[in-house]
Amino acid sequence: MTVSLSSVLSSYGYNSTSTTKTDASAAVTAAMAKLAKAESATTTQSTSGTQVSISAAALAAANAKEDNEKDSSVLLKEVRAALDAQYAGGTAKGSADLGDLSGRALAIVALNKDGQFSAAESRAAKAALREDTRQSFVSAMGSGDAYSMMANYSKQLAAQYDSMSPEERQARGWSEQFRDTNADFATNFAMPSLFDQI
Known part of the structure; x- marks a missing residue:
């Protein structure tokens, strides 16, 4: 996985013309930590000593599976701690980065049943879920x-529904009828395929 330093810096609000020296230093520190995390997350060492690359999609799927198996109260605490760590570390400027959260984690923030998240965090999680749905549609409608x-x-949506946690279904507004339809x-x-038509 290749991540450019400039793209990571800009995601932390770094702008060479308008950022103070202190802000630039904080942005660089946060960006370097994010780059290191991205590199370590996408490359693992096998028993033979060779490096094995794992795609971002595979990592996301693994994270989603892991999160779906957790108790909701445990996942809620983990998400709250992760967001608080961003604020404490100065990496969140106005709003936290929800990009690494699984669909279920986003849904827990969006639903905010226990009132552990701010209104802004809940809105951001809802927006992230909507954007995920939009991107999925755009990708599916690309060709053909x-x-x-x-x-x-439609087949993809039904399969997605089957693999989702109840929280994510609720946050997205997807019912069993939606899945069946x-x-x-x-x-x-x-x-029918060309083979079927012959």
């Missing part, structure tokens, strides 16, 4: 004919 794209996307559409409107 409209019917097959919609059928594939998408599964039915994927089955009934999938275009």
Whole structure:
């Protein structure tokens, strides 16, 4: 995984023309920590001594699976501690970075059932879930004919629903009926392949 220092610095609000020396130093420190974390997270050492790269998507899937298996109260405490660490470390300027949170972690922040998160944090988590849905749709609609794209996307939504935690389903507003409707559409409107038509 390649992450540029300038992109990480800009994510921490660093601007060479308007940032003070103190802010620049804090931004560099935070960026270097993030880069180090990204490198260590995406490269592991195998028993043979060779390095094995793990894609960001694979890491995200592993994090989501791990978070889905945790008790919700444990995950809530972990997320609260992670956000507090960002504020304490000065890496959060106005709002925390929710980019590394799993869908379930975002849902717990968005639902905020126990009142452990601020209104701003809850809004940011809801926005992140909406953006994830939007990106998923844009990606699915990238190429091919409209019917097959919609059928594939509907199939993807049904599979996503099946793998989601109850909290994430609730935060996204996805019901069992939503899942069934998408599964039915994927089955009934999938275009036959060229092989089937021969």
